[in-house]
Amino acid sequence: MAPYDTLYGRKCRTSLYWTKLSDKKISDRKKSYANLKRKDIEFQVKEKVFLKVSPWKKVLCFGRKGKLSSRFIGPYKIIERIGLVAY
Numbered sequence: 001m002a003p004y005d006t007l008y009g010r011k012c013r014t015s016l017y018w019t020k021l022s023d024k025k026i027s028d029r030k031k032s033y034a035n036l037k038r039k040d041i042e043f044q045v046k047e048k049v050f051l052k053v054s055p056w057k058k059v060l061c062f063g064r065k066g067k068l069s070s071r072f073i074g075p076y077k078i079i080e081r082i083g084l085v086a087y
Helices: 001-006 016-037
Strands: 049-051 071-078
Touching: none
Parallel strands: none
Antiparallel strands: 049 071
């Protein structure tokens, strides 16, 4: 008998057992969190869009630094659609 079994009267639940027992629950939870932020947006040719840029710390991005840096740049005109998500 393992020392954990004798002390607590049950088997030790390591990460190996967690994935076997609740792999479906873990993947469902991740999927639900990911789907909250997803949006199915399609653009047409000749529409104008803004591009979102993520500000990095201590990096000058478009002339400003930190909180005051631009979150979106543009507007850019869509010339052609290349794929499902590429314009």
